[in-house]
Amino acid sequence: MRTQPAVECSIQRTLDLIGDRWTLLILRDLFRGVRRFSRIQEDLGIAKNLLTDRLGTLVDADIVERVPYQDRPVRHEYRLTEKGRALSPALLALMRWGDQYVSGGLAPTELVHDDCGTRLELQPWCTTCNVPVVPTDISSRPGPGRHTGSEDIRV
Amino acid sequence: MRTQPAVECSIQRTLDLIGDRWTLLILRDLFRGVRRFSRIQEDLGIAKNLLTDRLGTLVDADIVERVPYQDRPVRHEYRLTEKGRALSPALLALMRWGDQYVSGGLAPTELVHDDCGTRLELQPWCTTCNVPVVPTDISSRPGPGRHTGSEDIRV
DNA sequence: CGAGTCGGTTGAAAATCACAACTGACTCAC
DNA sequence: GTGAGTCAGTTGTGATTTTCAACCGACTCG
Structure with a gap:
């Protein structure tokens, strides 16, 4: 357990929520359309009790919702909420980094712009x-959310 | 330990490297300019043996380099390599998500464009x-890096 | 009726982590 | 030149987490 109080940093707050070994992988599966408990479990090789626990945490955090997909017996699948879908830039950034530096520049999967087929980049954008x-x-x-004098981030 | 073989996905490969509870937080500190062992250790509240281990992994992966900053006694600090600095979009995306959904839309720290002072967004960009x-x-x-018939990602 | 599926729960062993104590090389104050 | 202090770790131990296998309940299908 973390011994320090949560600092004034959205990265820390975010990682406290989704920054463990499995959660981002579970979210990746949900983005990929793998939404059922057993499918995620066999795809990732995660222990079932951990998957139960992680999905519960994600549902509690309103990142994922549990929706029934059949009756008799009632069974549920897990879908990203809007909050969950908003994580796509983070997943995309991790994927692009992995493409360049872990997969040797050869992307196993490319993301492309529907309109023109161009491979997508992800970078900070100045709207002005x-x-x-x-x-x-x-x-x-x-x-505006700063309460204490914590240090700045340089990226 | 992961029981499945690494799948053809850069997200998984990336998270295998940096996706544990502490590593992204360590990288955030390095981006912030917190580069010394003891400073990182007290800032994060991470156990020293774990910090030793994580920094070693990052150095082995060429994400961070260990450079001497004094002699008598020789002491080292940890600096991001180009590979490490390339993780900035991922950290930034996690930070922006945390700003919006964990910190209630109030960013503790904002990133701005030097030229005009506009707060930065991070989104996929079509260069065409x-x-x-x-x-x-x-x-x-x-x-081009795809070897097997693994599934696609939808973001 | 018996086998199979799905989405879990339970319990025990193994791995990992947190915490405290200690070390070595050196500096600085006295 | 002894004593306290700093920094960057290492080591040992107990607590926590994770893994793995077995089991369960509700239901369907043959």
Whole structure:
């Protein structure tokens, strides 16, 4: 268990929720359309009791919802909520990093823009200048949710 | 330990490397400029033996490098390599998600574009159409690194 | 009726983690 | 030159988590 109190950082808060060894993998399966307990379990090789526990946590956090897909016997599947779907940029960023640095630049799966078929990149975007922004052009500042004098992040 | 063989997915490969409870938090500290063993240790509240282990893994994976910052006694600090710095979009995406859904829309820390001060968003970008792309406009296809018939990802 | 499926629960063994104590190389104050 | 302090760890032990296998209940299908 974490001994420190939660710091004023959304990365920490996020990882406290979904940052364990299995949760992001479960979410990836849900994005892929693998929504049933047994399918996820065999796809990931996760222990059943852990999958029960992790899905419960995700449902409690409103990232995933449990919806019945049949009666007699009633059985449920797990679907991403809007909050869960909002994690797609994070998953995509992890995937693109893995493509470049773990899979040797050869993506096992590419994501493409429906309209034109172009392979998608993921980068910070400035909505004012309407240009992509590289890490060296980024600064940080305290936001409206800042309560204490914690340090800034440089990316 | 994972019982399944690594599947053809860069998310899984990435999470096998950095997807444990502490590693992304350590990387966040390195992005923030917290680079010394004892500073990271007290900032995160991680056990020292675990921090030793995680930093070793990151150095082995060439995500972080161990560089001396003084002699007598020689001491080292940990710096992100280019491979490590390339994780910034993933950290940023997790941070933005946390801002919106865990910190109640109030970001403790905002990232801004140096040139204009606009708060940064992170979204998939189509370099051909020169427009941001929403999840519903994304498709997936097997990429050059695909070896087996694994399933596609929908984000 | 018997076998099979799905979505779990339970219990025990194995792995991992947290915490405290200790170490080595060195500095700095006295 | 002794004593306290710092930094970056290592080691040992007990607590927590994870894994693995077995079992269960509700139901369907043959």
